[in-house]
Amino acid sequence: MLRENVVYCGDCKSVLAGFPEKSVDLIYADPPFFSNRHYEVVWGDGYELRAFEDRWKGGIENYTAWMEDRIRECHRVLKETGSFYLHCDFHANAHLRISLDRVFGKGNFRNEIIWCYTGPSNTKRYFPRKTDTIFFYVKNRDANYFFDVEKIRVPYKKLETGKTSGIFKGEATLSEKGKIPENWWEEKRDGMSPVGRLKRERLGYPTQKPEALLERIIKASSNEGDLVLDPFCGCGTSIAVAHRLGRRWVGIDVSPTACKVMVRRMRRSLGVSVGESEIIGLPRTVEELKTMKPFEFQNWVCEQLNGQVSSKKSGDFGIDGWLIDGRPLQVKQSENVGRNVVDNFETALRRAGRNRGVVVAFSFGKGANEETARARLQDGLEIELKTVEEILRGENYSPEVA
Ligand SMILES: C[S@@+](CC[C@H](N)C(=O)[O-])C[C@H]1O[C@@H](n2cnc3c(N)ncnc32)[C@H](O)[C@@H]1O
Structure with a gap:
């Protein structure tokens, strides 16, 4: 059974196994990376110690097999016209791309989106790693999948000559509408700074993503009223944005702490009446x-x-x-x-x-x-x-x- 506008606490593989097939319009997945780090942070309230484990014994093969099982469940619950975005980085993107091709089919690949940003780094032996990869696949490229470029146009850049870059002759009217952003998204142009620098959004969750990034994905690949699913929901960025944009939503996270933070975020910032009692699957025995x-x-x-x-x-x-x-x-x-x-x-x-x-x-x-x-x-x-x-x-x- 699938309940909408609720948070599920559990491993997304088993939670998704209980959802009917072809029931979701858009999935954004931001799984733990293969980063071999143990995040321990003190949350925004300054007291609660939260942790997020991202450690994989057994190497990258174990991780990829683990992920592929979950990608398969995502694929199953996605509608024929649905889209899937997988957020990852250099640790595992090469491996995940192969898994995605296997599950979705190479032909349903749409984009490799690169999100680039700046930030402090003390590396001296290689270039600072300041990009994430977001793979975009559709369930079926021939099924008239939803993609609305009109909702995500960005202003054209004015050149020093006074002309506007990137517009072909005869397309002058487009300059008012703005252009379709390329497959690279950048913190300044697109307002997508890492959340550490976004005071207004920052909840203290170590891997929290900026709302602007989710906004672009959700606007491009879903319509109002559509159902958006995040199987690795963290502190709930995707479901908060989905709700604000008039979409239905479902969030899943294995961490009871994350689930409670999500519910609090929905309640405080959006006035959504989800109570902690509505977190399905919280440990009770x-x-x-x-x-x-x-x-x-x-x-x-x-x-x-x-x-x-x-x-x-x-x-x-x-x-x-x-x-x-x-x-x-x-x-x-x-x-x-x-x-x-x-x-x-x-x-x-x-x-x-x-x-x-x-x-x-x-x-x-x-x-x-x-x-x-x-x-x-x-x-x-x-x-x-x-x-x-x-x-x-x-x-x-x-x-x-x-
Ligand atoms: C990279 S974070 C997601 C951050 C999120 N996008 C945000 O903006 O807050 C990955 C999340 O996946 C969760 N997670 C790890 N294994 C999981 C599993 N098997 N099923 C569901 N969630 C899981 C972790 O608890 C963590 O909150």
């Missing part, structure tokens, strides 16, 4: 929470307890977050947490000058309970041991100001 990535789990616990994730990169000396009442929080994504964890947490509390704190885990062993009792009686330290099940049952700490 102990088993699901056990398989979450560690930073996602940490974010989840902090959100449930109305706390904030510690802003320091590697945790605040054993403190993973802070509750609203100032109590430090430690999060363990494990069962049967023992005495040594409580011991270490006591040290962290002392270092932070606190005498109260909370440890969250799936379960605690006898040693952990004995140590908290000892710490209370002998050292005056108040350590609460809270299980994930208690949090799921809603037995959360109700904040009192310390």
